[in-house]
């Protein structure tokens with residue numbers, strides 16, 4: 183879905199993915215495999231990961247949008263054509279090739295990324311594609327969106343974020359229904375159960391998504407970063423706490439107290455921490 187009213191310039195065109203940006207700091211990462219409803223193969227995920235890393239490191243980017251090309255699908259999950267007996271294959275035509283689940287690292291990368299990631303969903307968000315929208319921080323859905331899990335129908339399941347985060351969003355009962363029945367849900371149903379943030383007419387999807395992103399760009403990036411880490415601290419266990427804890431290091435390093443430790447070490451003298459308050 184592209185909207186002529188929003189101007190994007192290409193940062194990098196990969197084989198499976200387009201990475202563009204606006205002048206004011208929104209990155210857009212688009213899965214470009216509409217012939218398979220934007221199903222991902224390992225290369226797709228590696229390209230998304232590379233674009234996410236670039237957007238993370240670019241200080242002029244404040245918010246990242248993840249989407250799929252066209253209006254038929256956000257993403258239909260793993261590309262069944264390259265699914266092997268050991269995971270998804272980078273070289274499906276090579277006998278004995280060993281596969282893996284590249285999406286594991288990508289899900290974690292989105293969770294850890296210290297900038298908001300917004301899923302912009304038109305059409306199908308199914309299977310591993312649905313889990314991708316779940317791990318994004320916000321989801322803006324078009325009124326033609328169809329969301330659901332398909333794993334138990336095709337011999338798969340995602341018991342990680344695909345189960346736990348889903349249950350946190352919609353409750354255990356509904357999450358079990360979604361996985362145990364493998365139904366598809368309309369955008370309106372998804373909104374009703376808290377699976378997406380808002381639903382807009384398809385023609386307005388990109389404009390609305392960009393409007394949400396621009397609202398976030400007006401806010402304190404550090405406050406947004408710390409809120410994202412705070413939301414994940416409990417859900418992600420020690421890894422979530424690690425993110426939040428290390429984010430406090432970012433702030434602590436700028437303090438005179440931390441600088442005293444660094445400068446004392448460099449000057450080969452004892453640090454003078456006495457001048458810093460032992461706060462109540």
Ligand SMILES: CC(C)(COP(=O)(O)OP(=O)(O)OC[C@H]1O[C@@H](n2cnc3c(N)ncnc32)[C@H](O)[C@@H]1OP(=O)(O)O)[C@@H](O)C(=O)NCCC(=O)NCCSC(=O)c1cc(O)c2ccccc2c1O
Pocket residue numbers: 217218219221258259260261262263270283284285286306308309310311332333336338339340341
């Ligand atoms: C998405 C659909 C419900 C759409 O149905 P519809 O009838 O509208 O469209 P078609 O079925 O005709 O599809 C058009 C065209 O696209 C091809 N296609 C669609 N999805 C895929 C896919 N995932 N892989 C490959 N190809 C796909 C389809 O074959 C058609 O091609 P033609 O050449 O015939 O035109 C419906 O398409 C559908 O149900 N798709 C399958 C969805 C699916 O099985 N997804 C994978 C689920 S498993 C998964 O995603 C997964 C991935 C991981 O990496 C995991 C990692 C760790 C744990 C779990 C994981 C996991 O579960």
